Structure formats: C-alpha cells, structure tokens
Amino acid sequence: VVAAALTACSSPAPTPSASATSVPPTSASSSAAEAVNLSFAIFSEDQKPAIQKVVDAFQVDNPNIHVTLQVIPWVDYWNTLQTTSAGGTGPDVAWMLGARLGAYLDGGALLPLDDAIKEAGIDTSGYPANLVALYQNGGKTYALPKDFDTIGLWYNKALFDAKGIAYPTADWTWDDVKTNAAKLTDKAAGTFGIAAPLEAQAGYYNTIYQAGGYVISDDKTKSGYDLPESIQGIQYWTDFVKAGYSPSLASFSDTEAVAQFMSGKIAMMYTGSFYALRFHNDPYASKNFDVQVLPKGPKSAASIINGMGNVAFAGSKHPKEAAKLAVYLSSPKASEIQSATGAVLGSYKGTQKAWVDFYSEFNAQAFLDMVPNAVVYPVSKNTDAWASKEGELLTPAWTGDKSASDAAKGLASAMNAALAKEQG
Amino acid sequence: LIDVRLSAHRGAAPVRRRRTDDGRWALALLALPLMGLGVFYVWPLVRTVALSFSDGTPFRGYHLSGIGHWVEALSGGELGRALLNTLMYAAIVLLGVPLAMIIAAMLHQRGLRFRSGYRVFYFLPVVTMPVAVAMVWRYIYNGDFGLLNAILQPLGLPATAWVADPKTALVAVAIVGIWMSLGTNIVILAAGMEAIPEEVTEAAMMDGAGPIRRFISVTAPLLSPSVFLVCVLSVISSLQVFDVIFVMLGRMNPALGSVKSIVYLFYEAAFVRNDRPTGAVIALITLVVTALLTFIQFRLQNRWVHYA
Numbered sequence: 001v002v003a004a005a006l007t008a009c010s011s012p013a014p015t016p017s018a019s020a021t022s023v024p025p026t027s028a029s030s031s032a033a034e035a036v037n038l039s040f041a042i043f044s045e046d047q048k049p050a051i052q053k054v055v056d057a058f059q060v061d062n063p064n065i066h067v068t069l070q071v072i073p074w075v076d077y078w079n080t081l082q083t084t085s086a087g088g089t090g091p092d093v094a095w096m097l098g099a100r101l102g103a104y105l106d107g108g109a110l111l112p113l114d115d116a117i118k119e120a121g122i123d124t125s126g127y128p129a130n131l132v133a134l135y136q137n138g139g140k141t142y143a144l145p146k147d148f149d150t151i152g153l154w155y156n157k158a159l160f161d162a163k164g165i166a167y168p169t170a171d172w173t174w175d176d177v178k179t180n181a182a183k184l185t186d187k188a189a190g191t192f193g194i195a196a197p198l199e200a201q202a203g204y205y206n207t208i209y210q211a212g213g214y215v216i217s218d219d220k221t222k223s224g225y226d227l228p229e230s231i232q233g234i235q236y237w238t239d240f241v242k243a244g245y246s247p248s249l250a251s252f253s254d255t256e257a258v259a260q261f262m263s264g265k266i267a268m269m270y271t272g273s274f275y276a277l278r279f280h281n282d283p284y285a286s287k288n289f290d291v292q293v294l295p296k297g298p299k300s301a302a303s304i305i306n307g308m309g310n311v312a313f314a315g316s317k318h319p320k321e322a323a324k325l326a327v328y329l330s331s332p333k334a335s336e337i338q339s340a341t342g343a344v345l346g347s348y349k350g351t352q353k354a355w356v357d358f359y360s361e362f363n364a365q366a367f368l369d370m371v372p373n374a375v376v377y378p379v380s381k382n383t384d385a386w387a388s389k390e391g392e393l394l395t396p397a398w399t400g401d402k403s404a405s406d407a408a409k410g411l412a413s414a415m416n417a418a419l420a421k422e423q424g
Numbered sequence: 425l426i427d428v429r430l431s432a433h434r435g436a437a438p439v440r441r442r443r444t445d446d447g448r449w450a451l452a453l454l455a456l457p458l459m460g461l462g463v464f465y466v467w468p469l470v471r472t473v474a475l476s477f478s479d480g481t482p483f484r485g486y487h488l489s490g491i492g493h494w495v496e497a498l499s500g501g502e503l504g505r506a507l508l509n510t511l512m513y514a515a516i517v518l519l520g521v522p523l524a525m526i527i528a529a530m531l532h533q534r535g536l537r538f539r540s541g542y543r544v545f546y547f548l549p550v551v552t553m554p555v556a557v558a559m560v561w562r563y564i565y566n567g568d569f570g571l572l573n574a575i576l577q578p579l580g581l582p583a584t585a586w587v588a589d590p591k592t593a594l595v596a597v598a599i600v601g602i603w604m605s606l607g608t609n610i611v612i613l614a615a616g617m618e619a620i621p622e623e624v625t626e627a628a629m630m631d632g633a634g635p636i637r638r639f640i641s642v643t644a645p646l647l648s649p650s651v652f653l654v655c656v657l658s659v660i661s662s663l664q665v666f667d668v669i670f671v672m673l674g675r676m677n678p679a680l681g682s683v684k685s686i687v688y689l690f691y692e693a694a695f696v697r698n699d700r701p702t703g704a705v706i707a708l709i710t711l712v713v714t715a716l717l718t719f720i721q722f723r724l725q726n727r728w729v730h731y732a
Contacts, residue, residue, distance in 0.1 A: 079695060086482045103698065107483015198676045247568075250588035253677040254566045388696045391676050399678045 036318045038325055039068045041091040043077040050341040054334040058325060065321050085109055085313050092316040093326045096143050096309045098134040102381035102422075104311070105137050111312040112140040116323035122331060126349040130376035131307045143309025144330035147344040149272045150303045150370045151202050152291040153177075154279070159184055159191060159267040168268070170369075172295035174210075174236060177268070181245040184267040195269040196237040196246035197257040198398050200390055201377060202271045205304045208233030210297020215378040216415075221423060223386070223415035225408045232298070235404040238397045249398040270294065273345050273367040276359050280342065286361055293366045305374035307347055386418040476704035486701070493701045503706070505681070506689040507713065513598050513685065514662035514717075520602035521654055524609035525647065529639050531610070532617045543614075550607035558671035561600045562587065565672075587672050593679035600668055605661065609654045616650025617643065648729045656721055663714050666691060686710050 042051055048071055055067045070091065072080050078100060084090035086107070096104070104110050117124065124132050127145050135143035153168055160167055163184055168176070181193030197203065208215060213230030216223060224230050240246040247260060258278075261269045262285050279285035294303050310329040312322035328334060335346030342358035345367065356364045380386070393411040396402035402410075476493060480486035497503050531542055549557060564571045567585025577583060586596040620643060628642045644651075666687040673680055686706060694703025 082482050082698075103481060104483065106481055109483050248585075249676070249678045250585035251568055253588045253674050253679075254562070254570070254585050255568055256674075382698065385697050385699070388692065392681060395676075395678050395681070 034064065036065045036321045037068065038065060038093060038316075038318060038322055039070055039091040040325065040329075041070045041072055041077075041081060041094040043072055043074045043095060045071050045073075047338075047343050050338045050343050051329075053337050053341075054329055057333065057337065058328045061328075062321075062324070065325070067325060085315060088315050090313055090315060092318065092322040093310060093312050093329065095146075096135070096311040098306065098309070098377055099379045099383035099387065101135060101137075101142065101309075101311075102379070102383065105142065106381060109314055110142045111314050111316070111319055111323050111326075112142060113144070113312065113323050113327055114141050116320075116327045117141060117144065120324070120327050120331060122327065126332060127347050128305060128307070128371055128374065130374065131305060131347065134307070134376050134379070135309045135311075143311045144327060145307035145309055145347040146330040146334060147338060148305055148307035148347050148371075149274045149345060150305050150367045150374055151206050151270055151272050151294060152303070152366050152370070153268060153294055154261070154271055154275070154289055154291045155268045156261070156264060156266070156288050157290055158264065158288045167290065168292040168295070170293050170366075172292070174207075174295055174297055177295050178239075181240060181268065182243070185245045187244075190265065192247055192266045193245040193268060194240050195252075195257040195261055195266045196240040196398075197252040198237075198249055198391060198394055199257070199270075200387070201304055201306065204234050204237055204394075205375075205378065206233075206270065206294060206302060207236045207297060209302035209304070209375045210294070210300050211236070212297075212299035216380055216419075220380040221419055223412040223419065225415060226412035229299070231405045231408045234394065234397060234408050236297075238400075238404045241398055242400060249395065264288070273364070276362060276364060276367075277342055280359055280361070289362065291362050291364070291366050293370050301370070301373045302375045303370040303373065304377055305371065306377035380419060381422045382418070385421065386415040389414050389418070472704045472707055475701055476708055478701050480701075482698075482700070493705050497702055497705045497709070502689065503686070503709070506684050506686045507709075509594060509683055510663055510665065510685040510687075512594055513601065513665055513683075514659050516595060516598035517601045517605065517658055517662045518655060520606060521609060521651060521658060523602070524606055524613055524654065525644070525651065526639075527606070528610045528613035528617060529643060531614060533635075543610075546610050547607035549604050552604075554604065554667045555671050557600065557604060558668045562672050565596055587683075588677055588679050590679040590682040593673070593677075593683045597665075597668055597672055597683055600672070601662065601665060604668075605658060609658070612654050612657075613647060613650050616647045620646045645730050649731055652721075652725050652729045656718060659717055659721065660714055663687075663710060663717070686713070 040055065042048070048069065052069055055069055059065065059067060081090060081094055082103070085094075085104075086109070122144070124141075124144065128148060131145040131148055132141070135141060135145070153172070155168055157167065163186075165180055165183055168180075177194065184193035185191065205215060208224070208230045211229040211233040213227045213233055214224035215230070237246075241248060247257075247266070252260070257266075257269060258271065258275060260266050261271075262279070262282060264284065276291075279289050294301060310326040312319065312326040316322040330347065332348040332351055335348035336351040336354065337346075338344050339346035339352050339355035340358070342355060345355050346352055352368060356368065358364075390411060393414060394407050397404045397407035474488065475486060477488055477490060478486040479489035479492070527546065530536075531539060531546075536542075565586035567573065567583060567588060570586070572586060573583045584592060587593050624642055624646065625638060628638050633641065664687050665685045669683055669685055669688055670691070673683060677683075687710065690703050690706040690710065693699045693706055
C-alpha cells in the first residue's frame with residue numbers, strides 16, 4: 001500500500017465517464033437537522049478525485065453534513081495525524097493502515113464503528129474476512145477495508161516470446177519460476193529472468209507463507225523468521241540473486257525494480273495490483289505486460305493481501321456523524337465508485353468487476369482469484385519497530401555476505417526484542 | 425558565538441552609563457527576543473531532555489522513567505557506528521575547504537574577466553534544493569547507466585554502483601557534500617581576501633614572490649580567521665547531514681549501514697520506529713558532540729589562526 005500511495009502520485013487517475021454527482025444546495029429536508037462540519041484526511045492526491053466522488057455521494061444522502069476532504073502528503077501524513085489527533089485538533093475521519101492501527105488503539109483514539117455499521121445495514125461478510133479482522137480489536141470494529149491489493153506474477157510477454165517460452169499459467173510452481181528464470185536470463189542482451197529485490201509485501205512475505213512459515217505468530221508475541229520454512233521463503237529470492245537471474249541489490253537501490261521491469265530488462269516480477277495503473281498508463285508496459293496468479297509454493301499459493309481502512313476519531317465533536325462517514329467511505333457503494341476509476345480495487349465483493357474491466361489488457365482477474373488463499377499483511381501493535389529493521393538485517397543475505405538462514409535468525413531475535421517491548 | 429569572536433570585538437568604544445534606569449530599559453527592550461528564545465529554543469531543549477528520560481506513547485502521554493533509553497542507545501553499537509560515519513563524512517567534507525580557498529584565490533585575481541559570472545556559477549549549488557541535487561547525483565553515480573561509469577569505463581575501470589557499494593558510498597556522498605558547500609565557503613573566503621590589505625600583497629610582489637608563494641605565505645595566513653569560520657560552519661553542518669543520504673541511498677541500500685549518520689539514526693528512531701524518547705537521546709547526543717567539536721576547534725585556533 002505504501003508503494004500504491006507513492007506510485008499513485010506519478011499519474012493522475014483517469015476520470016471515468018460516469019456522471020459526477022454534485023452537491024445540491026441544502027433545502028427543506030435539512031432545516032430540521034443541525035449543520036455539521038467534518039474533516040476527512042487522506043494521503044493520496046491521485047485517489048482524490050475518486051474519494052471526492054464518494055464524499056459527494058455521502059453528502060447527497062446526508063445534506064446536513066458537510067465534509068472537507070484534506071490531502072496530507074504521505075511523507076507528512078502519519079506524523080501530522082498522530083500529533084494533531086493526540087493534541088485534539090486532528091481530522092474527524094482519516095485513512096488508516098493495519099500496520100499503524102496499533103498505536104491509535106493503544107491510546108483509545110478511535111471510535112468503534114459497530115453501531116454505525118449495523119445502522120448502515122452492511123453485511124461485512126462481503127469484505128475479505130482477514131482484512132475485516134485486521135481492523136478489529138477486542139471484539140470491536142474500528143474500520144472497514146475501503147480497498148485491497150494482492151500480489152501477482154507480472155511478466156513481460158516480449159521477453160518470453162523472444163526466448164520462445166510459454167507464458168506463466170495458473171498452475172506454475174516455484175520450480176517453474178526457477179527453470180524459466182534461468183532460461184530467460186540473457187547476459188549478452190542484458191536481460192534478467194526475474195526481479196528479486198529486498199521487498200517485503202510484494203516479495204518474501206508471500207514466499208514465507210507459501211513455504212509454510214510465518215512472519216509473526218497469531219498472538220503477535222513471536223517472530224517466525226527463524227523457522228526453517230520462513231528461511232526457505234527468503235532463500236527463494238536470494239538464490240535468484242546468487243545465480244545471476246536477477247539484478248543485484250545494489251542495482252535495485254540505484255534503479256528501483258519496477259523501473260527496471262518497465263524498461264524491459266526483466267522478464268518476471270512479483271508485484272501488486274497497486275502497480276496496474278502505472279503499467280496501464282505506460283505505453284510499453286500496457287502493450288507487453290500481463291499478470292498471472294502467484295506460482296504455488298511448497299505448502300500453499302498464498303498471496304499477501306492488504307487494504308486501507310477509514311477510521312473515525314474519538315476526539316471528534318460529532319462522533320455519530322464521523323462514524324457514519326467512516327462507514328460510508330468503506331461501504332459497497334464507495335467500493336463500486338472507486339473500482340470504476342481504476343485507481344484502486346474496491347473491497348466489497350461484487351463491486352470489483354469495473355476494476356477488472358478497466359484493465360482489459362491485463363488478466364486483472366488474477367488479483368481477485370488469489371483472495372481466497374490470501375494471507376493478511378503481518379502487523380503488531382507497533383509494526384514499524386520491527387518492520388523497519390527487516391531491510392538492514394536481511395541485506396547481508398541479498399549481498400551474499402551472510403546465508404539467508406543467519407540473516408533471518410538475526411532478524412528474528414531483533415524482532416522478538418521489539419515484540420517483547422510491545423508487551424511490556 | 426562565532427560572530428562575537430570574529431567581529432564584534434574590535435572598535436566597540438566603551439559607552440558611558442548616563443542613567444541608572446538604563447538596565448531596566450535594556451531588559452524591557454530585550455524582553456521580546458528573550459521570550460522568543462525561551463519559547464523556541466530553551467523550552468524545547470528542556471522538553472527534549474525530559475523526553476529522553478521518559479517512557480510512553482503519543483496518545484497516552486509520556487512520564488519520567490529513568491535513564492533506560494540512554495543506557496540502551498549508548499550500549500548499542502548502532503550509535504557508535506553512526507557517529508563514526510558522521511565524523512568520517514565531516515572529515516572528508518573539510519577537504520573541501522582548501523579547494524574553496526584555491527578557487528576563491530583564483531577568483532580574486534586582479535583583472536579576471538567574468539568574475540561575477542564565475543561567482544554565480546560556483547554559488548548555484550548552494551541555492552539549489554538539496555533533494556534536487558541528490559537526485560541528479562544519484563543519476564551520475566548509478567551503477568548501471570550512470571554518467572560517472574560512462575566516463576570511467578572507456579578508461580578500463582570496472583563499473584561501480586558508487587552509492588550502493590559500502591566501500592565507496594560514504595566518499596561518494598561526501599563529494600556531493602563538498603560540492604554543495606563550496607559556494608558558501610568561496611563567498612566567505614572571497615570576502616576575507618578582500619579584507620587583506622593591498623600593501624601586504626604588493627610588498628610581497630616587490631620582494632619577488634610569485635602567485636603561488638604569495639598564496640601560501642601571505643594570503644593563506646591572513647585569511648586564517650575566515651578559514652577558521654568556514655571550518656567551524658562546515659563541521660557543524662556535516663554533523664547534521666541527513667537529506668542527501670536519505671535521498672541518494674534510499675531505504676533498501678546495501679551501503680546504508682556504512683553511511684548512516686547520527687541524524688539519520690535520529691530520524692529512524694523518532695519518525696520510523698516512533699520511539700520519541702530514543703530520538704530525544706540521539707538529538708541530545710548530536711548536540712553534545714557538536715558543542716564538543718566546536719569547543720575543541722576554538723581551543724585549537726590559537727595555534728594557527730592569526731588575527732591581524
């Protein structure tokens with residue numbers, strides 16, 4: 001989702017031809033109800049048009065509530081949100097990520113939305129269940145997912161054609177990736193079979209679960225990085241680098257993996273539905289790229305699923321209205337409006353067809369097909385305390401200075417220390 | 425501090441006190457700036473010190489808890505390494521001072537044409553956004569298609585990922601630091617050269633000193649107060665290096681460990697891991713190290729700085 005937010009900035013969201021709803025001036029109906037002003041903070045300028053449409057629709061249904069949509073750039077978003085909401089000057093409603101939720105729950109900063117969900121008559125079984133659970137705590141729901149992303153195997157058809165290799169199928173396994181990455185690597189032409197950057201959400205998180213390991217235990221107290229299965233999931237990637245089937249970590253830090261992929265240097269890349277719009281807007285990628293479900297690992301065909309939620313703050317002067325807005329922003333209706341813009345994949349079952357249709361050149365359905373097997377993005381109360389160490393501690397495995405096993409074990413002990421602090 | 429030492433000293437004639445209420449007037453007039461100083465410098469400093477001895481979360485608030493965060497920060501190897509990286513960076517950037525002296529001397533030559541043109545040229549990096557500078561240098565240093573490799577490879581040198589290789593990254597970043605600070609240094613040094621009396625240089629010429637000899641024996645010693653100022657400023661700003669590293673290296677860089685500065689460490693603790701108390705500890709350590717190094721430089725100046 002971080003990547004989604006960042007990529008999103010590079011290209012404006014296409015405006016669909018659907019009629020934009022405008023806010024009618026409040027008339028007779030609202031005269032009884034008191035006028036309420038709510039502020040709503042998001043971090044993606046790119047999603048703003050779609051979100052504004054959702055907000056407009058909300059205001060049509062609730063003429064007495066006026067919503068101000070505020071975009072805070074990603075780099076400032078979390079600090080601004082934290083300081084302003086702790087200081088009592090924050091927005092009433094805001095975007096939230098599962099990885100950041102813990103800090104806000106810990107301080108009792110958020111409103112439970114259960115009553116508002118009941119009132120809106122939303123059947124929550126229409127959302128991916130693990131995403132709903134991501135925003136629940138102690139039996140209460142603090143957000144509903146507004147969208148989601150899964151990871152797929154993107155590939156460059158031109159490079160497959162050049163070597164006369166058949167495109168990936170839904171039945172591919174790790175072994176298929178390995179053999180074909182070797183065949184697709186062409187030192188003379190300067191092309192690589194696969195991109196193996198040091199990447200969590202679109203990379204080793206997926207393969208760790210596919211191998212039967214885990215990143216964090218279900219009770220959030222223990223790291224799974226030292227499990228043999230998890231190490232296998234990490235080694236899957238470091239082997240590609242070692243064999244020369246992928247550019248090195250140094251190369252990826254000079255030129256990001258997706259840029260190398262889009263320049264036609266790399267044949268396959270694991271990455272998310274969040275890059276679909278960028279690929280769609282790029283003439284080369286749009287013509288040559290396609291996507292398939294992730295190849296199966298030794299144990300499963302897991303894909304990491306993540307999604308953003310809308311939360312309402314306990315400090316709001318109008319808690320009832322704020323909760324109502326937060327729920328509406330993640331409602332099936334909101335999901336449908338967002339999907340149609342192509343910017344993000346709406347979270348509610350049955351509202352995603354518009355998104356799939358938007359990307360007619362890609363097998364975008366693959367991202368939906370992976371939902372039943374998806375594993376939710378691993379988080380804890382203070383996710384960044386350990387997630388921020390992953391890059392540094394796994395680096396030696398990518399550069400070959402340490403074995404995947406040693407690096408992963410080092411990370412496990414650092415992560416366990418961070419988790420112990422959370423408990424204390 | 426620096427200004428006081430360098431300029432305010434001379435020529436201030438003693439002012440006779442005429443009335444006894446002068447002190448009160450001065451205090452009243454100073455009240456506003458002092459309040460600003462108190463609110464924006466002293467109070468945050470006090471709060472930072474308190475925070476460094478505290479525990480808590482932004483929503484629950486912080487409470488004093490003891491020296492735990494200090495012990496943890498000082499006992500971990502991370503801080504020592506970051507401090508070493510930062511000092512190495514500062515040392516390399518200091519090498520830019522002689523370079524700035526030479527360029528300033530060349531710009532100071534009599535009868536130089538397009539002098540202001542050159543000055544603008546050398547000053548440009550200073551007024552350019554650091555992030556933009558870092559982006560351009562990132563491209564120059566790129567290991568796969570960078571400009572530097574394109575120049576070096578025909579000479580038979582192997583392609584290097586300059587900012588992604590732990591062996592070269594720190595030097596590569598420090599070179600950008602030199603390049604960015606060159607303009608300010610030249611301006612300060614050029615002003616210092618203007619202040620060197622013409623007669624001294626002429627006397628040296630009469631004695632048969634050539635341009636290089638004049639630079640070494642006349643200009644350099646008489647310029648030493650300006651050089652001192654430039655060195656002090658350069659070290660202070662080097663100790664705060666962050667933006668160039670942040671933009672040029674990126675998060676997943678294999679060389680990050682050997683370039684990471686103390687302020688980068690502060691950023692990671694306070695803003696990435698959300699550990700404000702540890703952030704406060706690192707910020708205070710940065711302050712102490714900066715004060716210490718500046719103090720040492722002031723103590724050492726007697727040995728080489730000549731105030732005319």
